[in-house]
Amino acid sequence: MKQSRTFIPTIREIPTEADIISHQLLLRAGFVRRHMNGVYSYLPLAHKVLRKIENIIREEMENIDAVELSMPSLQQMELLAETESGISDRSDLFMLTDRSDRKMALGLDQASIITKIVQDEIKSYKKLPLTLYQIATLFKDEKRPRFGLIRMREYMMTNAYSFHADQESLNEKYKDMMNAYSTVFTRLGLDVRTVIANGTGSAGNKSHKFMSLSEVGEATIAYSDASTYAALMEMAEVNANYVLPNDSLKAMEKIETPNQHTVEEISTFLDIAPSKIIKTLIFKVNDDFVAILMRGDHMINESKLKRALGTTAISLASEHEIKDVLSCEPGSIGPVKLPLDTKVYADHAVGFIVNGVSGANENGYHLMNVNPERDFAIDDYMDLRFIQEGDPSPDGIGVIKFAAGIDLGFVTDIGDDISGTMDASFLDEQGNANSFVMGSYGLGISRILAAIAEQYNDANGLKWPKQLAPYDIHLVTVNIEDETQKQLSEEMYHLLKSYRYAVLYDDRHERPGVKFADSDLIGLPIRITIGKKAQDGIVEVKLRSTGEIFEWQREEITEKLQPFFG
Numbered sequence: 136m137k138q139s140r141t142f143i144p145t146i147r148e149i150p151t152e153a154d155i156i157s158h159q160l161l162l163r164a165g166f167v168r169r170h171m172n173g174v175y176s177y178l179p180l181a182h183k184v185l186r187k188i189e190n191i192i193r194e195e196m197e198n199i200d201a202v203e204l205s206m207p208s209l210q211q212m213e214l215l216a217e218t219e220s221g222i223s224d225r226s227d228l229f230m231l232t233d234r235s236d237r238k239m240a241l242g243l244d245q246a247s248i249i250t251k252i253v254q255d256e257i258k259s260y261k262k263l264p265l266t267l268y269q270i271a272t273l274f275k276d277e278k279r280p281r282f283g284l285i286r287m288r289e290y291m292m293t294n295a296y297s298f299h300a301d302q303e304s305l306n307e308k309y310k311d312m313m314n315a316y317s318t319v320f321t322r323l324g325l326d327v328r329t330v331i332a333n334g335t336g337s338a339g340n341k342s343h344k345f346m347s348l349s350e351v352g353e354a355t356i357a358y359s360d361a362s363t364y365a366a367l368m369e370m371a372e373v374n375a376n377y378v379l380p381n382d383s384l385k386a387m388e389k390i391e392t393p394n395q396h397t398v399e400e401i402s403t404f405l406d407i408a409p410s411k412i413i414k415t416l417i418f419k420v421n422d423d424f425v426a427i428l429m430r431g432d433h434m435i436n437e438s439k440l441k442r443a444l445g446t447t448a449i450s451l452a453s454e455h456e457i458k459d460v461l462s463c464e465p466g467s468i469g470p471v472k473l474p475l476d477t478k479v480y481a482d483h484a485v486g487f488i489v490n491g492v493s494g495a496n497e498n499g500y501h502l503m504n505v506n507p508e509r510d511f512a513i514d515d516y517m518d519l520r521f522i523q524e525g526d527p528s529p530d531g532i533g534v535i536k537f538a539a540g541i542d543l544g545f546v547t548d549i550g551d552d553i554s555g556t557m558d559a560s561f562l563d564e565q566g567n568a569n570s571f572v573m574g575s576y577g578l579g580i581s582r583i584l585a586a587i588a589e590q591y592n593d594a595n596g597l598k599w600p601k602q603l604a605p606y607d608i609h610l611v612t613v614n615i616e617d618e619t620q621k622q623l624s625e626e627m628y629h630l631l632k633s634y635r636y637a638v639l640y641d642d643r644h645e646r647p648g649v650k651f652a653d654s655d656l657i658g659l660p661i662r663i664t665i666g667k668k669a670q671d672g673i674v675e676v677k678l679r680s681t682g683e684i685f686e687w688q689r690e691e692i693t694e695k696l697q698p699f700f701g
Contacts, residue, residue: 138641155351157588158283164656173280173288183605199311201266212238214247241274249296254559260300268295284585291580299572324600331366340548346540347586356540361533369438371522372529377487385504392501396466398431413493415468417452428481433520443517469494470511482519544578597658606639609659613666623669
């Protein structure tokens, strides 16, 4: 393609609205343009990269017998009403009304539609398993669109759903999809970690995410510095090796602590380490009050608490409720002499506190030398805290470090959460009706484009990996007015195209500095420059990835390019 005939509107200055490197470079290099907050047009260069990403995804999906289809973006509210379809907040939906006053929504996911299709067409176990997927534009009324293509209101996504007769079949597909997605990211050349993630099912079904490490990531990943273990911070188990101090138990005593409420205040006031403080939190669980005990230097992980107690109906008790139950303020709560009907659950670390400090359930007072089991009973010990940097890795290899990550894809076992709600069933071998067992899978294509730009760049611009670059070669003519340079450029252009290389031929009437700056900004794998040595049949070849520069005779170019492109 001749650059004078295509559309690549580059920008010299960094756009003021772009605050991360991928957003800046994709705008400056003429790949995308902002239409409104969270909505972008993909210009010709981006369009080519997106098609390559899609083709890799399609190939790997076909390798695991997934079948592509297309589903509508407009969805009936009546169908969505049958199931939340994984949508926890309906405010994320774009709602509209047609001329007949029927309410509809723009697709945020396609679980309801695909389940309805399968429900209507698949009646027997003999047609299972079945995996269907689509590549489409989806919509989300994002509260805070930002970071360019990372958090959008209109975005490209691969959504897949699998339908099974039993859990064993789903488990096999789950593994297949994990492997397929891992292969996709390997082929894309992205540094991605497979992370243990939240289950979306009512029974805490397993789920994994694929995260690209990035300073602008909005999720925190806890990972081992010596193994492949990685999990979202709220999902990381704690296997700390606590040691019980060899101290003699002291008599408990009540002391006055006026206006001291927080762990930090009590720690400073009593000159003790936060790890010696027993923090008591009152939660309302299914309309009952329970006490949760944490070490003062640890933070409670409510996701773990919900899983441990097997319910999502959990909330912190209000100050008013605490005063009704304990007649004290939240900063004075302690585990000693709680109401008899109050269940008490403690994080494992609490069991290793000797002669600790807790609230006295009386405003302005705390208890010294409090000891679990001697001074108060605990119904059960659980893993209830957030993991911390430096903790042992849950797999026993290395220690935990934190990193920020961008969510690029997910694999989730949703069981019969959706099919059960929609009464979507099939007949088994005995003729009994069973709900489909389902898996849900997704890849954020727009985000993948941004993640590639985040990982492949330098101070001068983008550095596309060769398998994804919009063109293989940037052919730059230094002076298009020079007949010798122009003639050699035309010869090289047609020769390279005959060898099936995708060539962007810069035939513009621009200064050399502008052409070279644009070339580095766009970031194609190879730049072939035809300049003053054209009369000797010599061209300059630059590798964008390393910055290496060579001079080759025109007769040897195709031979020398072959090893690079394989």
